[in-house]
Amino acid sequence: MQWFEQTSSRPAVKPSQTRGLSSLLAFPPALPAPLVGPGCACHPGRVAGEWKNWSGSVQCSPRRQHRPRDADEVATILRRAHERGGTVRPLGAGHSSMPLVATDDELVSLERMTGVLAVDAAAGTAEVLPGTPMDELGAQLVERGVAIDNYGDVDYQAIAGAIGTGTHGSGARLGNLSSILVGGTLVTGTGEAVRFTRDGHDASADLGQDALLPAAQVSLGALGIFTSLTLRVRPAYELHRTNWMTHIDWVLEHFHELVEANRCFDFYWYPRSDLAQVRMLNEPGDEPGIRPPGELRREETGPSYEILPNDRHLRFEEMEHMLPLDPELRAFREVRERVKAKHRTRVGWRVLVRTIAADDAMLSGAQGRPTMTIALLHNASLPHEHYFGDMEPLLLEHGGRPHWGKKHTMRAAQLAPLYLRWNEFARVREALDPDGVLRNEHLSELLIGSSEGA
Numbered sequence: 001m002q003w004f005e006q007t008s009s010r011p012a013v014k015p016s017q018t019r020g021l022s023s024l025l026a027f028p029p030a031l032p033a034p035l036v037g038p039g040c041a042c043h044p045g046r047v048a049g050e051w052k053n054w055s056g057s058v059q060c061s062p063r064r065q066h067r068p069r070d071a072d073e074v075a076t077i078l079r080r081a082h083e084r085g086g087t088v089r090p091l092g093a094g095h096s097s098m099p100l101v102a103t104d105d106e107l108v109s110l111e112r113m114t115g116v117l118a119v120d121a122a123a124g125t126a127e128v129l130p131g132t133p134m135d136e137l138g139a140q141l142v143e144r145g146v147a148i149d150n151y152g153d154v155d156y157q158a159i160a161g162a163i164g165t166g167t168h169g170s171g172a173r174l175g176n177l178s179s180i181l182v183g184g185t186l187v188t189g190t191g192e193a194v195r196f197t198r199d200g201h202d203a204s205a206d207l208g209q210d211a212l213l214p215a216a217q218v219s220l221g222a223l224g225i226f227t228s229l230t231l232r233v234r235p236a237y238e239l240h241r242t243n244w245m246t247h248i249d250w251v252l253e254h255f256h257e258l259v260e261a262n263r264c265f266d267f268y269w270y271p272r273s274d275l276a277q278v279r280m281l282n283e284p285g286d287e288p289g290i291r292p293p294g295e296l297r298r299e300e301t302g303p304s305y306e307i308l309p310n311d312r313h314l315r316f317e318e319m320e321h322m323l324p325l326d327p328e329l330r331a332f333r334e335v336r337e338r339v340k341a342k343h344r345t346r347v348g349w350r351v352l353v354r355t356i357a358a359d360d361a362m363l364s365g366a367q368g369r370p371t372m373t374i375a376l377l378h379n380a381s382l383p384h385e386h387y388f389g390d391m392e393p394l395l396l397e398h399g400g401r402p403h404w405g406k407k408h409t410m411r412a413a414q415l416a417p418l419y420l421r422w423n424e425f426a427r428v429r430e431a432l433d434p435d436g437v438l439r440n441e442h443l444s445e446l447l448i449g450s451s452e453g454a
């Protein structure tokens, strides 16, 4: 039994090696599955099989699994599903811990639609395909002299999947990954391809001219399937990362200063000690004077896309909430007290605190407010329900909005009041997927409410 967490350092692992490992972790072995019916148009013979997510807590048996090669094949899959009254769920790298992609009908992996299509350095944009893994995205962009602003904790996701749930890293002046989406093409629940930009969109449905981008930015695969995405990029840059081990009290005392002074800053507290690991990332030559007292564990400089993410080899479950940024860290202090009082005999995994800039995406956890996040982790092979169940109400009391891709128990009636633009998103969803082709049971509970069903 793994009661304690071990994290591993990234430096020796090249991106290509990381991808190979993560692919093994993320996907069940490629089918050959038993042939149980006629194959799909885009991948004849690839019909049925089991699917499970990265942590193993979400499993399903799709009737069909598709791996389209282009937007036309995606449109055909959706149009046919619409005609027969079926349902379709788009799949990224399968790293979400909620059943967002689970289906017993049609599952569409975008793993064959990868790569950077075009970069317009002058406009600061890049057009990319939806299945592009985050590490490949970084490497391909840097070859063209550009990079994205930030990364999450790992780079195993596919870009459309990461954007789909509002995946974020840390940095009070940096938005989540969804906030760099500035345009793209979405194939809707009726099989219609809709092109959207910052300036509007070409949907025949009446959405309001500027509604699609802020709806699409965090859309859980509920509006359609992205077949291309236009991302905001900047000139490629290097980062210098330092990892410190220090006393948690020092971090709490200097939290505001650390947030303000660093481009990216986060900290982990380890429940069975008073130690915290502090990560600070800045452009070389732009480092702040503040240095934690304690041990400098690691330090590295390199291309941003290699320095920002970590490697995570042990599987875990996680609950994370986005809360209003509070320099006093009141929510974290309460979390810490409760973990010490009730949970740390069974839980040794880290509690992680990060920040995100405010944005305007309708379902973003950072919508309308500078944000801090608190994440609780636990070994995937141990029960997490008691721990997460006890902490969720506390995070909600402090204004928390749950991460869509991590464990939570929230449903539409509780979620709606937390999002200022909830009803706008519902209108866009009804216009783009009027017959619920892109729903599954979980999305129905999440976005509509049980009374209206799947």
Ligand SMILES: Cc1cc2nc3c(=O)[nH]c(=O)nc-3n(C[C@H](O)[C@H](O)[C@H](O)COP(=O)(O)OP(=O)(O)OC[C@H]3O[C@@H](n4cnc5c(N)ncnc54)[C@H](O)[C@@H]3O)c2cc1C
Pocket: 054, 055, 089, 090, 091, 092, 093, 094, 095, 096, 097, 100, 101, 110, 130, 131, 151, 152, 153, 154, 156, 157, 158, 159, 160, 161, 162, 163, 164, 165, 166, 167, 168, 169, 219, 220, 221, 222, 224, 225, 226, 227, 312, 403, 404, 405, 406
């Ligand atoms: C080890 C690990 C580390 C993580 N670290 C972080 C972190 O630092 N920060 C953070 O915020 N989260 C983090 N997460 C959560 C993770 O980033 C999100 O759950 C993310 O959405 C997973 O991306 P994915 O490519 O695996 O997508 P999936 O989980 O496969 O799908 C996510 C959503 O995107 C939709 N989708 C996928 N492709 C498309 C498409 N082409 N068109 C439309 N919709 C689509 C799916 O339907 C689904 O709703 C982590 C998860 C793990 C397992």
